[in-house]
Amino acid sequence: MYIMIKNNTKKQQSDSTYQSTPIKVAVLVDGGYFIKRYNVLYNTKKNKTPIDIVQDLYYIAHSHVGNNNYLYRIFFYDCEPFAKKASKPIYTKS
Numbered sequence: 089m090y091i092m093i094k095n096n097t098k099k100q101q102s103d104s105t106y107q108s109t110p111i112k113v114a115v116l117v118d119g120g121y122f123i124k125r126y127n128v129l130y131n132t133k134k135n136k137t138p139i140d141i142v143q144d145l146y147y148i149a150h151s152h153v154g155n156n157n158y159l160y161r162i163f164f165y166d167c168e169p170f171a172k173k174a175s176k177p178i179y180t181k182s
Contacts, residue, residue, distance in 0.1 A: 110156055111156075113157050118165065122145070
């Protein structure tokens with residue numbers, strides 16, 4: 089990283105002043121999409137138990153969080169798509 093000094097010269101800034109603090113990360117998983125993709129990529133023989141799937145999801149979530157962060161929670165939702173017609177809050181028109 090470079091910073092500009094008054095006489096328009098560049099000076100390299102030391103990265104030692106930056107300390108990485110762990111961040112709590114929550115992962116939101118769309119259940120319908122996850123199960124479809126999981127079956128295509130990891131469960132082609134359809135022989136995995138629910139416990140195996142949960143362990144794989146936990147591993148996948150940890151791989152996305154990274155080594156320096158903390159996996160706070162995994163939110164898994166599975167519901168039908170919203171099918172009603174919604175109105176815009178300002179105009180009350182759809």
